[in-house]
Amino acid sequence: MVSPTVVIGAGPAGLTAAHELAKNNRQFLLLEPSDKIGGLFHTEAYQGYCFQLGRYLAAEPCRIYYRDRLFNYPLSLTNALKHLGPIDTALSTFSSLKARTTAILLPVLDPSLDPYPKTLESWLLERFGGHLYRIFFETYIQKIWGISGGKLQSELLPFAPNTFEGKSSWKQYSSIAASMSATVQKNTRVLRIKHSNYRVSRIFVQKGDEITAIASSHFISTLPLSDLIQRLDPPPPPAILQAANSLSHRSAITVPIIVNIKSLSLDCELYIQSPDYKVSRIQNYKNDPQSIHQGIDPNKTCLGMTYFCTQGDSLWSTADADLIHLAKQELMSLGFVTDDALIEQGTVIRQPNAYPIQHISGVRAQALVQDYLERFKNLQTAGRSGLHTDYGLTHAMLTGSLAAKNILGEQHNLWALRSSTIVDKSLGQVLEQLLGQAMESDRSPDSLTAPAAQKTTTPLYF
Ligand SMILES: Cc1cc2nc3c(=O)[nH]c(=O)nc-3n(C[C@H](O)[C@H](O)[C@H](O)COP(=O)(O)OP(=O)(O)OC[C@H]3O[C@@H](n4cnc5c(N)ncnc54)[C@H](O)[C@@H]3O)c2cc1C
Incomplete structure (x- = not known):
């Protein structure tokens, strides 16, 4: 047998x-x-809210928060230029044109060069130029990975979230x-x-x-x-x-917070580039059609604040109560909630080994x-x-x-x-x-070790 x-x-x-x-x-x-x-891809429940971790929310809009302004996610050159001030627009246009021209000319001038950029940083520099790279990517990459884009393989790019x-x-x-x-x-x-x-x-x-x-x-x-x-x-x-x-990993800490506000002017998903905040991503579970909210007060909203860290570092070792306090403070300081009495309670979910680091x-x-x-x-x-x-x-x-x-x-x-x-x-x-x-090609054999698959689109609560 x-x-x-x-x-x-x-x-x-x-x-x-x-x-x-x-x-x-x-x-x-x-x-x-x-x-x-x-x-990593499981459903968590908190106070009647159910949400899937290990998943970027499928609904739009998702946006990037930078200098009190919101930019489209994924970032597009035209949208970025539209919302930046005249000086940043001029500098970005110049550095982007320079980067693109160099990318076209270099392989012609030296055919022995490998046309595919080796690092995440060089890939992004080639597409966006130095100025936009420094604004939108440099600190965010550091937040997610804990190292600079120049030390990360460019290999992970085609599989960046939301691409497929x-x-x-x-x-x-x-x-x-x-x-x-x-x-x-x-x-x-x-x-x-x-x-x-x-x-x-x-x-x-x-x-x-x-x-x-x-x-x-x-x-x-x-x-x-x-x-x-x-x-x-x-x-x-x-x-x-x-x-x-x-072969190390980055870990993630998500702090779901309940806010006593029916509807917040907060996207489904918001990426916080600014190094002034430790939080990297805020998810508004209420705006996610795939999240389910059972038996909860419709006048409240549940947000997920995600922090990236390394297992054992100071953020990972921070006590739950202090992490909840940090999340509340950052939510206030970002201006999404103005009265701290409206922020009710929170919890902490830690995900070790969330991101395998593709170090060069x-x-x-x-x-x-x-x-x-x-x-x-x-x-x-x-x-x-x-x-x-x-x-x-x-x-x-x-x-x-x-x-x-x-x-x-x-x-x-x-x-x-x-x-x-x-x-x-x-x-x-x-x-x-x-x-x-x-x-x-699924079929339902007579004797399975496991029950036959049932097609369902309902998010699961495991
Ligand atoms: C914040 C975040 C957002 C993401 N967003 C997206 C997205 O939008 N789209 C997308 O496609 N992917 C996304 N991902 C990636 C996706 O979650 C992973 O690709 C997927 O979960 C990987 O599945 P896996 O089975 O390979 O590994 P895992 O999900 O890591 O599962 C490994 C399993 O092994 C178990 N295990 C560990 N140690 C032992 C042991 N000693 N004995 C037995 N079992 C053990 C673990 O408990 C775990 O259940 C995201 C991930 C994160 C962290």
């Missing part, structure tokens, strides 16, 4: 892998250390998550992964105080690469451990880890942090699905989906189509 495939992590990648196995009558064991499914993560992948994800939710073994953390000759024999998991061993012939991990490598027993060579540990020096480390893991015959790594990418939901789901298909006999290279050759925005649509086809 074929032993159940062990799928580690019930985020979008793990759920999709399990779904694919179930569709093909294959048994699986889906393990999740928390009591929720969905990973459309509503269809959200629907597909909701459907898959609904079908898999009953089958997840929650509160179960993988501690150790026992292997020899590049074959995993069993894993040790902890649930409560109990530690048990689970044997299987196939394993799919969606753990961050560093977590996966650290759990291998015996440990890999020190160079591999060191490389994996260098990480290319070699990733290659080393990839090369090592590819030697394993029955262990695949999938998903966002499992491949150390900053791509979105569709990519995570696709890699989970392909990992399962590999077990069913197909041959897909999941790492290739994160290669630096992916520079074409249209790939997003291709991924969407592939996932769409996977859903269309």
